[in-house]
Amino acid sequence: MEENYKKTTEKEILAVSFGTSYNDSREKTIGAIELELIKEYPDYEVCRAFTSQVIIDKLQKRDGTKINNVTEALEEAFSKGVKELIIQPTHLLNGYEYMDLADEVKKYKDKFEKLSLAKPLLTDESDFVKVADAIIKMTEVYNKYDTAVCFMGHGTGAAANDVYEKLQYMLFERGYKNYYVGTVEAKPDIDDLIKCVKKGSYGEVVLLPLMIVAGDHANNDMAGNDKESWKKRFEEEGYKVTCILNGLGENSDIRKIFTEHTYSAIRSFKD
Template identity: 55%
Template sequence: MKKIIVFLMGLTVVAAAFTGCGGSNSSSESKESATSATEATTAADTTAETTTVAETTTEAAEEEDEENYDTGDASLDNPRNQDDIGESELLVLSFGTSFNDSRRLTIGAIEEALEKAFPDYSVRRGFTANIIIDHVKSRDGEIIDDVKEALDRAVKNGVKTLVVQPTHLMNGLEYNDVVDEIADYSDAFDKVAIGKPLLTSDDDFKRVENAIVDWTKEYDDGKTAICFMGHGTEADSNSVYAKIQELLTADGHTNYFVGTVEASPSVEDVLAKVNEGGYEKVVLEPLMVVAGDHANNDMAGDDEDSWKSVFEAEGYEVKCLLRGLGENEEIRKLYVEHAQAAVDSIK
């Protein structure tokens, strides 16, 4: 529309110039220009309206397709946005998921573990993904705070000691954004501490490796390739996936493979390694805190480019384990320990 406005202004200047010459033909040409401009505007508005309607229809269709499955009962989930919580708060920040059951069994389970470990703190929730917050609110009526809303709520509640524990896997771009946003509120509290992501120290990596191997040992029969799907990132922190793979291989878990949805190693890279091993079956599991959209669609979906479809097309018998890392007790213990280190740092 701005381009149209500029175009009309240009026509007006031209019309004024002709009028200044004082001839009758100039007046006629001016009227014709104005008429043309009006028609152009009408046509542009009509096109814009048609485009808007088309886009709205497409978005509605996509949303309808997206909701063609049941994600669970949102009413069973605790959004942890209550007020009047006292002076000490433990804010758990997650990317989030619109899959209700997975949200409760993963993020909710981590929050509950932290609540048991720190009875002197009120545990509250915040999500970094506003698109998920908006979707859950629109579909289920559940209100989840974003980071700013959660911090503003803490200020409003008179919180003096704020401990923040993100559920991020790595110290990547999103974790750094969270740290920066919290820094803007540092003067609003007497004490502030931020816990580390899941995969920070060498000990963290070793314990996560042991946790996922123990979790899948029933499928480790020598004929099955056990493949974990991470999210992936363009940042340097993507190296955590290669590090986990190196640990697994070095410790003799040569039938365990790690790949990503949006970075490297890709599903094609993982498939090539599985083909080299001569396996008969494949187990797929997300290397993510939640089993949300990526796990249900990119990993276990029926589209031809899903991990399941890619492996099935190669003749493998595929089993998908739709569970997030937050369901694993050992993983939750790690988050508790990271939060404990943050609490200890401000005593």
């Protein structure tokens, strides 16, 4: 969905993503989530905003593609006369990006009759169960005794970083002892992951992004040819490595969780 879904309405869902300059992955993930929202909530106009100004500027310069930042999108909704506005972030967790978004949205609480900020992917206990189910289902083909399945999360300095350990624990509890969750910018990091994997009797490692979009981190930090990439680090340890460059947004079960969070935000107006 390169442009906002145009519909004359006083009700809008603003899908807010960090953004990515990888066009194919963007439409398979962020675009797919937005199309899911369009399908589930036909009475609402669905619009797009990115939080990364760097990516916004890059897309404008490289492709001539104009994407609003959050402030621009909120101002546009207000100027159009939107009365009911749902903000649906495509963030994985309640980290600094989500908190910054919440602060920005608060500034506009008096400009709309109804304004609600929906939850990110991993919020409630049921979300963790559903995400665990989804990633197990989508990786079942790689679940072999001699294979370690490793997920790369982004990581955050915020308290919400514990979602990775929680998801790890849930996978282990379900018997998936060969599934490991790490992060690229926090803990557990690649060193922690390698230590865990080396305790097992694995010959192969499968790497997947635990991110909505398979963007820069997935293509470079995970699957790149730099000596510090996860792929190269595991290869140096003697493992055969396979990289799967699919963002979570490509998964229909993951997209459904976002639409459910949108529904909860809509219901909040009636409670």
